[in-house]
Structures are given as structure tokens and as C-alpha cells.
Amino acid sequence: MATLSLLPVWAFIYLLAVSPQEREASGPMAIGEAVYGACASCHGAAGQGGAGRVLHEGEVLKTFPHIEDMLNFVYTGSQPFVSAGLAVYGNPDREGGAHAPLSYNGNAMPAQGESWGGGLTNYEILGVVCHERYAIGGADPKSEQWAAEYATWCSEDSEIFAALESGTIDFNTLAETFSMLETPPREVGTQARPSK
Secondary structure (H helix, E strand, C coil): CHHHHCHHHHHHHHHHHHCCCCCCCCHHHHHHHHHHHHHHHHHCCCCCCCCCCCCCCCHHHHHCCCHHHHHHHHHHCCHHHHHCCCCCECCCCCCCCCECCECCCCCECCCCEHHHCCCECHHHHHHHHHHHHHHHCCCCCCCCCCHHHHHHHHCCCCHHHHHHHHCCCCCCCHHHHCCCCCCCCCCCCCCCCCCC
16 A cells, blocks of 8 residues: 555656756857847837837848847947947948937937946857847848858857857957858957948
8 A cells, every 4th residue: 555655756756757858048049038038128029129129020130231240239339339420330231221320219229248338248249149130030040141150150059159158258359269260250349330
């Protein structure tokens, strides 16, 4: 009888043992998904816009065809662009028109980088930018157009993400450090600058 009373305990332990273990997501996309919650208050949960610009359906990719320019803008925010006299950010030849540093409603994009008073690390900024480009913006990481960028910057195996996360590089040094890559990254920087 004592053996039968332990049957429910045995069944519970057995189910735990045979249940597949959920793999914890890691890398830039997982970090970005977690960080994006703060961005959603302005850009919308699905990137549909609001107080901030629309990101979904390729809009963010039209504005920032190069990830380095987007990383720079998210790091600095828009106020340094205004202070530097830069009339546009991102692609100046953007389909639908270039974006002025202040949003269509006159609001500034807050700086996210630590040296500008933001609360995100470089690797968190890379993560959220990857999330915005691929999960929200619609870039296909398997397409010919986006595969190299995804592999270099946004995959779980990204050497750049690992180096940013470990603190061995930052946005000012990564272009030089990774100049040996097949598709070397361009300068990101932590000062407002025109797109390159």
C-alpha cells in the first residue's frame, strides 16, 4: 500500500524527466526582444508607431539601410543631430522622404547610449536594433539582401555581439577591431553623424 501512495510522486518526476526542456533564448535577438518593451511605449508593440516613428513593414529599413547608421542614431538619440545642425538622419534619399531629427510631432528620440545619459549598454542597443530590423521591420535573415548583415550582427553566433557583451569593444572601436571580416563593419561611433 505504501508503494501505491508514492505512485503520484513517481509519475510527476517521470513527467518532468521526459518533458522537453525549453531552451532559453540568447544572443542579440533575445536581448532585443526583452529591451524593446521600453521602446514600444513610443513605437508601438508591433512597431506601428505612435509618439515615435513607424518601424514595421520595412519602414525602419528604408530609413536605415545600413545597421551602423541605426546603431549610431539609437545610441545618440535625435537631440545631438539637431545640435550638430544635421537636417536628416538615416538615408537622405529615403523612399517617402528623409526623416528630420525631431519626430513628425516635434518630439526628440531619447538617447539610449550610456555616454548620452541613456540606460542601455552597447550590446543591448545592438540587440534592440536587431529585433527592430528583423522581428518588427521585416528583414528576412535568409534573404540575399539581409543574410550577411544578420550573420555578422544579429545571429546567436555574432562575434561583434559577443565582444560588445564582454566589453572588449565598443561602438567607437568595433569597425577597426572587425575590419578582417568578409563584410567589415562600417564606423558606428557615439557622436551624431550623417549616414555613410
